[in-house]
Amino acid sequence: MIVAEPKTLDEIKAMVDSYDRVLMVGCGTCVEVCLTGGERAVNLTATALRLSRKVDGRDIEVGEQTVIRQCDFEYLDEVKDADKYQAIVSLACGVGIQGMARKFPNMPVLPGVNTTFMGFNEEYGYYTEMCKGCGECVLDKTGGICPVARCAKSLLNGPCGGTNNGKCEIDSSRDCGWVLIYNKMNAMGQVDKFKEINSPKNHQKANNLRYMDLRK
C-alpha cells in the first residue's frame, strides 16, 4: 500500500493562513491504514487546526469528509458542498490530492500529508518501503527481496563496503538489503546465482510520464 506521513500542523496552518473556510477530505484506502488519511485523521487534524486558529484569535471553519478513494473520479464525485469553502485540504496520497485538484479545477487543493513510499505493514503502526515501482522487477534474481527499494543505493550486485554487522551504512537500525538477499539465496542453495552479474537497470522503465493503457 501507499504510505504517507502527516504534515505538521504548522505547515498546514501556513497553507491555509489566508482562508477562514476550508474543507478537509480524507481518503479511506491506503493512507487510512497507515493512520494518516482516514476519517479519524481528518477529525484529529481538523480539530487541531480549529483550536490552534482559535488561540490565534482567527477562527476557521473546517468541514470534514472522507471518501473511499481519491484516486478515482467515481469516489471523488461523493465530495459534497465544496463550493461553500475557499480551499480543500486533502489527506490522501499525492495521487489522490491531484485527483481532487482535477475534480475541482477552480479551487486551491492543498496537501495535508507527505506521500512517502509503497510499503509493507510490518506491525500496527510500522511500515517499511518494499517497492520503488522501477518498472523492471528483479525479484527473481534476488531471492524475492528488492535491492532497488531495500538497499540505500539501489545496488544490483551485492552489498557496498558500508554494510556493518548486517546493517545499512546510512541507518544502523535498518537491515542491509544485500545481506538479507545473500542469506535468503544461501538458504535456497543459490549462491552461484548470487555471483552472477546483474546488468545495469534500464531507467527508461522508470522515466516520468509513465502510463498504462489497457484500452486497446
Add this chain to the structure above:
Amino acid sequence: MGFKEEIQSGTFVVTAEVGPPKGTDLSEMKHHIEGLKDKVTALNVTDNQSAVMRVCTLAIAQVMMDMGLEPIYQMTCRDRNRLGLQSDLLGASVLGIKNVLSLTGDHPVLGDHKDAKPVFDIESVGLLEVISGLNEGHDMAGLELQGKTDFFAGAIVTPEANPLEPQLAKFEKKVKAGAKFFQTQAVYDMPKFMKFMDYAKQFDVPIMAGILLLKSAGMAKYLNKFVAGVSVPQELIDELAPYKGEDALKKGIEIAGRQIAELKSICAGVHVMAIGAEDKVPDILAAAGL
C-alpha cells in the same frame, strides 16, 4: 616501470593516497605529493571522499602527473550517471591516466551535502564492466569509440567485513567484471587477513593490503565503533593506550611499519592511508624497512 608493470612483475608495490582539498588552494596537497615522490609507485586520488565535496579527481590527477607522480584515479558512482562516468573516463584517458579504481561510493547522507540526490546509476561492478568495454573500444550502449582506452582497472575489497561471505561473492563479481588489482579496506587483524588471502589466491589477481595509520587509541576505538569493515584488535589498542599526541603517532607509525613488514611475504603490496598525515608515510615505510 609504472604501477601496472610493477605489480604484474611481482614487485612488492607501495601506493598511498591524497585527498583533493575543499577549495582551490593546493599548496598543502602539493606539499604532501612532493614528500611522497620516489617513496611510492603511484598515488590514489580520492573522489569526493566520504561524500564530502572537494576539487574534482581529474584535475588533481593532472596536477599529480605534472609533478611527476602516477595517479590511481578513484571513481565513485555516487555523483554521475553512466554518461558522466564514461565521459570522464574518456577524459581521463585523453589526459594520460592509466589506472582507475572502481568504487560505489559512500552515500551522500554520510557527507556534507546530505540533501543531494544519490545517483548510483551503476555501481562498482557495473563500472568495471564499463571500463572493460571502453578498453575494447565500445561504450555502454555498444557504440564504437573513435579511439579506445587502455585502462588498468582495480577495485576494493573488505577482508574484515561482517558478514564476510556476501562481500567475497561481490569480490568474485569484480574479478569477473575486469578488476586487475585490488586495494583492501584497512586491515589490522593479520590472521583474518591471511585467511582472506588463502581464499583470494585462486583468482590470481594482485591484492594490496590497506594500511591505515593509527594516530591514537581513541582513533582505533572510533574505527571499531563507526567504520564498517574495520576491526582493530584489542592488543593494538592496548599498545597505543599509554601514549598521547606525538608519542601516540610515533607508536602508530611503528605499528604500521611492523604490519607492512609482516605483509610483505603475504600480498602484492600495500596501500598506505595516512589521512592528513601524508608526510608521515616515508617514516612508516622506513619503519617497515622499505
